Amino acid sequence: xxxxxxxxxxxxxxxxxxxxxxxxxxxxxxxxxxxxxxxxxxxxxxxxxxxxxxxxxxxxxxxxxxxxxxxxxxxxxxxxxxxxxxxxxxxxxxxxxxxxxxxxxxxxxxxxxxxxxxxxxxxxxxxxxxxxxxxxxxxxxxxxxxxxxxxxxxxxxxxxxxxxxxxxxxxxxxxxxxxxxxxxxxxxxxxxxxxxxxxxxxxxxxxxxxxxxxxxxxxxxxxxxxxxxxxxxxxxxxxxxxxxxxxxxxxxxxxxxx
Amino acid sequence: xxxxxxxxxxxxxxxxxxxxxxxxxxxxxxxxxxxxxxxxxxxxxxxxxxxxxxxxxxxxxxxxxxxxxxxxxxxxxxxxxxxxxxxxxxxxxxxxxxxxxxxxxxxxxxxxxxxxxxxxxxxxxxxxxxxxxxxxxxxxxxxxxxxxxxxxxxxxxxxxxxxxxxx
Numbered sequence: 469x470x471x472x473x474x475x476x477x478x479x480x481x482x483x484x485x486x487x488x489x490x491x492x493x494x495x496x497x498x499x500x501x502x503x504x505x506x507x508x509x510x511x512x513x514x515x516x517x518x519x520x521x522x523x524x525x526x527x528x529x530x531x532x533x534x535x536x537x538x539x540x541x542x543x544x545x546x547x548x549x550x551x552x553x554x555x556x557x558x559x560x561x562x563x564x565x566x567x568x569x570x571x572x573x574x575x576x577x578x579x580x581x582x583x584x585x586x587x588x589x590x591x592x593x594x595x596x597x598x599x600x601x602x603x604x605x606x607x608x609x610x611x612x613x614x615x616x617x618x619x620x621x622x623x624x625x626x627x628x629x630x631x632x633x634x635x636x637x638x639x640x641x642x643x644x645x646x647x648x649x650x651x652x653x654x655x656x657x658x659x660x661x662x663x664x665x666x667x668x669x670x671x672x673x674x675x676x677x678x679x680x681x682x683x684x685x686x687x688x689x690x691x692x693x694x695x696x697x698x699x700x701x702x703x704x705x706x707x708x709x710x711x712x713x714x715x716x717x718x719x720x721x722x723x724x725x726x
Numbered sequence: 727x728x729x730x731x732x733x734x735x736x737x738x739x740x741x742x743x744x745x746x747x748x749x750x751x752x753x754x755x756x757x758x759x760x761x762x763x764x765x766x767x768x769x770x771x772x773x774x775x776x777x778x779x780x781x782x783x784x785x786x787x788x789x790x791x792x793x794x795x796x797x798x799x800x801x802x803x804x805x806x807x808x809x810x811x812x813x814x815x816x817x818x819x820x821x822x823x824x825x826x827x828x829x830x831x832x833x834x835x836x837x838x839x840x841x842x843x844x845x846x847x848x849x850x851x852x853x854x855x856x857x858x859x860x861x862x863x864x865x866x867x868x869x870x871x872x873x874x875x876x877x878x879x880x881x882x883x884x885x886x887x888x889x890x891x892x893x
Contacts, residue, residue, distance in 0.1 A: 510867035510877065517869040524784025528813065599814035603783050606816070606893055614868050 645694025
């Protein structure tokens with residue numbers, strides 16, 4: 469018998485923490501899909517390493533969300549037993565890997581944000597989020613360096629790699645705005661100093677991303693229409709497919725462990 | 727009471743010594759004390775409380791290390807031990823002991839450079855080859871066989887080697 473989904477009491481802090489946990493888990497899962505398929509061995513290891521960092525961050529965040537919720541859920545239940553509409557991640561991180569350029573551009577957009585976000589969260593008034601931030605910001609900084617170098621190499625590379633990197637930027641751009649959006653749930657936590665206002669990170673994010681894109685001889689789209697929905701559980705069709713793979717073991721054999 | 731406290735302090739020293747013998751399963755020349763992963767060992771009324779901190783968020787060795795600590799404590803006569811993970815303050819390579827750095831190098835892994843900072847994280851480090859000592863080395867890959875290592879190559883002796891990333 470398949471395992472049923474759990475209910476989560478989404479108080480503001482639980483929801484806030486879940487959103488960040490979902491970002492890290494889904495992007496980590498996407499990167500792990502490259503394991504054994506990357507263009508070169510070193511990159512296979514790099515992508516798996518970044519996946520590991522993100523899944524590690526997700527575990528800490530899920531454990532904290534479960535602890536704050538206090539309803540007997542744990543990191544595994546939160547990851548494996550929520551349906552697609554209960555997932556709160558950014559639409560950006562669930563987008564399929566596509567080619568290597570697409571994966572690196574997606575990583576650049578997210579990592580530059582994550583680096584700024586976690587660096588700011590080191591000053592959070594929430595001690596657990598602060599501790600997770602102190603670890604995550606160092607890992608994110610390393611990811612930024614790695615994907616920046618790749619985007620520059622691909623953009624300023626061959627005609628083909630340039631075209632693919634530009635196509636990836638054009639394809640993913642509309643998903644970047646969601647990173648800087650704030651709703652009422654987050655506003656309260658921002659006012660208390662537990663969370664940072666992501667909108668305040670936008671100028672620095674834009675400066676860093678523009679710098680890399682420019683050095684890569686690529687261009688950012690002028691279009692500023694942005695797609696949103698992930699934070700409230702309205703996802704693209706891709707997330708359901710990802711979750712069916714990620715959750716298949718726990719759904720098929722409830723409570724299985726090894 | 728004083729007597730109990732003294733005994734607990736003495737036990738804590740013995741428990742620390744036992745826990746400190748546990749090695750990193752992925753770099754078996756380094757103990758968790760060398761690495762700075764072992765943070766605190768307390769004994770209260772004979773119960774041992776051990777705090778460890780992960781090097782990287784996703785380090786898969788942590789579960790193994792926690793289990794090894796419990797086993798080491800049990801062998802030393804401590805039946806009632808609890809290992810917990812603390813995240814703050816965040817681990818840094820600066821916590822690695824001099825002894826740890828020396829052992830790493832002898833094992834063929836270039837030790838991390840001290841004084842980690844965002845500058846060190848972003849700057850290109852000058853890493854000496856742990857085999858021949860030459861500074862004529864180059865980065866092959868920023869990510870190595872484990873989260874904590876990068877892959878380098880010595881241009882003098884032509885040997886590839888691991889570099890313990892500055893973090």
